[in-house]
Amino acid sequence: MLLEAGSGHSAGPLGMADVFTALYFGGVLNYDPKDPWKKDRDRVILSNGHICPVWYATLAHAGFFPHEQLVTLRKLGSGLQGHPHYRELPGVENTGGPLGQGSSQAIGHALAARIDGASWHTYCLMSDGELDEGQTWEAIMLAGKNNLHNLTAIVDRNNIQIDGFTEDIMPLENLVDKWTAFNWSVIEINGHNIPEIWILCNGNRSGMASRPRRMKPKTRYISCAR
Amino acid sequence: MTKFLNPKIFDKDVEQVPTRNGYGDGLLELGARVGEIVVLTGDLKESTRVEEFAKRFPERFIECGVAEQNMMGIAAGLASAGKIPFVSSYAVFSPGRSWDQLRVSVCYSNLNVNIVGAHTGVSVGPDGATHQALEDIAITRVLPNMTVVVPCDYWETKKATLAAASRLGPYYSRFTREKTPVMTTEETPFEIGKAAVFADYGDDAAILACGPLVYQSLVAAKELEKEGIKVRVINNHTIKPMDVTTVMKAARDCGAIVTVEEHQVMGGMGSAVAEILVKNYPVPMEFIGMPDAFGESGQPEELLEKYGMSVREIKEAVRNVILRKRPS
Structure with a gap:
């Protein structure tokens, strides 16, 4: 897809392929490609919109639209915009790209579900680089305050951002302590271990977690570092 | 009225x-x-x-x-x-x-x-x-x-x-x-995208205003009438999408427009009116609003006066725009 497009991000999407696989094909998400906007669907909000190639590929594999469309990524007239656009494609739930915005959007979904007493769950996929954004922490604070059990944030802790390693650009550690201090239940997992992702997401759905839960997929980078 | x-x-x-x-x-x-x-x-x-x-x-x-x-x-x-x-x-x-x-x-x-x-x-x-x-x-x-x-x-x-x-x-x-x-009543019609003529003394010029300064515009029009200057006052509340028909009619009937808003002149309601008129029916315009400056502390009426958004300034703008009208 990226080769055909001639531009776009490759590392981020590849790093999150296992998480997308577990979510869509591991029985985590409730969705129906024939009825993409059905009311009780689980919501996937992609905050780091630049990794959308993996989302688009996953949605095509899941049957939301034909595979042939994948090569139209970033081309004129395509629904596969360079950064995802709300409902431009079946299954694309939000507009994302400028970092930090998805976390707030996801909270809006989770609050709407709570107001309606609906049982669907919201998953917010985020990068670690976007934790530099103030908006992200505004969102983390509000979710913690409101005990949003129906929201899960998954942070791709790959340690890398555009200008270099996250700890050199803007140190984020200790991330677990920071999120925990904001009233989140934090679980670190290996983001490339599908059973781990699966068990944690489903554990959350069954109401085991008492607080918002963030899962932190360790990519090969962090695995090596620790 | x-x-x-x-x-x-x-x-x-x-x-x-x-x-x-x-x-x-x-x-x-x-x-x-x-x-x-x-x-x-x-x-x-x-x-x-x-x-x-x-x-x-x-x-x-x-x-x-x-x-x-x-x-x-x-x-x-x-x-x-x-x-x-x-x-x-x-x-x-x-x-x-x-x-x-x-x-x-x-x-x-x-x-x-x-x-x-x-x-x-x-x-x-x-x-x-x-x-x-x-x-x-x-x-x-x-x-x-x-x-x-x-x-x-x-x-x-x-x-x-x-x-x-x-x-x-x-x-x-x-x-x-x-x-x-409170200029209107519970019964006054209101529709988004539909500007309303609030006063029509005549067609020497039209004042297009929005927000509470509509009041100052109405006072200005009333006082101008005593001077023999007869203007139309339009409450141009919807900046986007703007009521092109009413704006164009004001330009055609009056041939001169004054816009009044409590906002920077640059990029505000007056600019939006100018975009419509320049393309379709250019007429002389004067802009009442903030003159590319920041405000400061003070009493509301003092500040409106200092930054040129008072009844006096509106009247002056009307007189000026009329002088600039093309001979019909």
């Missing part, structure tokens, strides 16, 4: 109410009637007049704290999930601080998010320039899908709030802080 206006409009004891009160009362009506209405605020419950809504509908009220970017994003999420959010803050903070979220999360997705900016214009007064929003019309009207409305008084604000709830797409409306004259 058009018959549907407040008959006491020029009396000394004309009722004065802050426009934002109309927002609070409109929300209460909506809250009882429409289950999807959700109200958000960023630590400004009382001054944006959403306190009563929060009391009556606590499950549909979201206190976001002093975090306007997050608040705007949450509203986008709520609207995606079928809710009708009203985002309430001071305009300098929202859409000022939350403009990126308004652009990307709300407008690009064309979501039904209603944003209201309180405390606009120099008439905010003693708080000074930091809190006097003078750019909000410019930064909202430039965004695709956006509707921008500047109500002139309490009743119009209430009607605009009710109308916003059933309008598709993002909506922005601005309020002022101080009490201002």
Whole structure:
């Protein structure tokens, strides 16, 4: 897809392929490609919109639209915009790209579900680089305050951002302590271990977690570092 | 004077109410009637007049704290999930601080998010320039899908709030802080996108005004009539989409236009009028508004006077624009 497009991000999407696989094909998400906007669907909000190639590929594999469309990524007239656009494609739930915005959007979904007493769950996929954004922490604070059990944030802790390693650009550690201090239940997992992702997401759905839960997929980078 | 206006409009004891009160009362009506209405605020419950809504509908009220970017994003999420959010803050903070979220999360997705900016214009007064929003019309009207409305008084604000709830797409409306004259009545017709002729003394020139300065414009027109200058006063409340028909008719009938707003001249309502006229029917124009400057602390009327938005300046602008009219 990226080769055909001639531009776009490759590392981020590849790093999150296992998480997308577990979510869509591991029985985590409730969705129906024939009825993409059905009311009780689980919501996937992609905050780091630049990794959308993996989302688009996953949605095509899941049957939301034909595979042939994948090569139209970033081309004129395509629904596969360079950064995802709300409902431009079946299954694309939000507009994302400028970092930090998805976390707030996801909270809006989770609050709407709570107001309606609906049982669907919201998953917010985020990068670690976007934790530099103030908006992200505004969102983390509000979710913690409101005990949003129906929201899960998954942070791709790959340690890398555009200008270099996250700890050199803007140190984020200790991330677990920071999120925990904001009233989140934090679980670190290996983001490339599908059973781990699966068990944690489903554990959350069954109401085991008492607080918002963030899962932190360790990519090969962090695995090596620790 | 058009018959549907407040008959006491020029009396000394004309009722004065802050426009934002109309927002609070409109929300209460909506809250009882429409289950999807959700109200958000960023630590400004009382001054944006959403306190009563929060009391009556606590499950549909979201206190976001002093975090306007997050608040705007949450509203986008709520609207995606079928809710009708009203985002309430001071305009300098929202859409000022939350403009990126308004652009990307709300407008690009064309979501039904209603944003209201309180405390606009120099008439905010003693708080000074930091809190006097003078750019909000410019930064909202430039965004695709956006509707921008500047109500002139309490009743119009209430009607605009009710109308916003059933309008598709993002909506922005601005309020002022101080009490201002109630020019209209509960019965005065209001429709988003339809400017209203509030006074029609004649066709020497037309004053297109928005917000509470419609009042100063009406006073100016009344006083000018005594000088033998007969003007039309139009309440041009909808900045986007603007009522092209009424604006064009004013230009054709009068051949000279003065715009009046409590906002930077650059990019505001007057600019939007000029965009229409330059393309279709150019006539001489004068612009009353903030002259590319920041405000300062002071009393509202002192500031309006100092920065050229008083009755005297409006009258002067009318005389000037008439001098520039092409011979017919």
